[in-house]
Amino acid sequence: MSFTWRYAVRADGTFCRIGNLDGRLDHVTDEGLARIHPERDEDEPPAPCSRCGTELLLHWHGPLMTGVRMELCPACDSDRPAAHAFIQWYRNPGRDPKELPRLFEGWETETMHAHGWVRAPEPDAPPGPPVPLRVG
Template sequence: MALIWRYLLRPDGSFSRVANIDGALDHVTDDELARTSDADGDDQPARPCSRCGTDLLLHWHGPLMTGVWMELCPACDAHKPAAGAFIRWHRDPQRSAARLPRLFEDWEDETMHTHGWARAPRTAPPPGPQARPGLTPRGRG
């Protein structure tokens, strides 16, 4: 099973991230994905930073089962490399959708690292069973 995130950037700078398992959403256009995503009602109310009380640019649940709540605060996080880059991107009215996946994932890695988590290295899937020469599945040969 291959999981690749599909990002959808809205004109106001908000975005959503959808799991694209085994390429199931490869044929879905961004417009179709936007209609589906908008119907989900995933708009979240503004939240203050838990560290300083400033309005957050973004708050996000960390990866499943970690229990981490990720906060992107312009006052607390601007000095961090990945968070600072994400903050600058977020404030740019000409923001590029192409940069969003890398910026988000770098920020996610940086934030999760501060909570003691690290992303597992990506490895190639194990090879499937090897067929022995001269043998075919039953009924096929």
């Protein structure tokens, strides 16, 4: 079983990230992905930074079961390398959507590390099929 992320960037710069289990979404276009994942509610007020109160560029739930709320704040995060690169991309109207996976995952890794979490390394090869047990 393999797992990757698919990213789709909308024209306004918002984006969605959807889990792609065993390549099941490989054939889906970015427009199709954006339809699968609804846009945020326009009436939702901008989220304030929990550290300084400034309006966040982005807030995101950390990986499952971590309880981490990831915040991208231009005032608080500009000195962190991955966050700074993501802020620059996010603010650039001519942003390259192909850069999003690398930038997002760098920011996620950096943010989770600041909360005491470390990303597990990718396995060298997928596990093989189970070996049958011999009894007797």
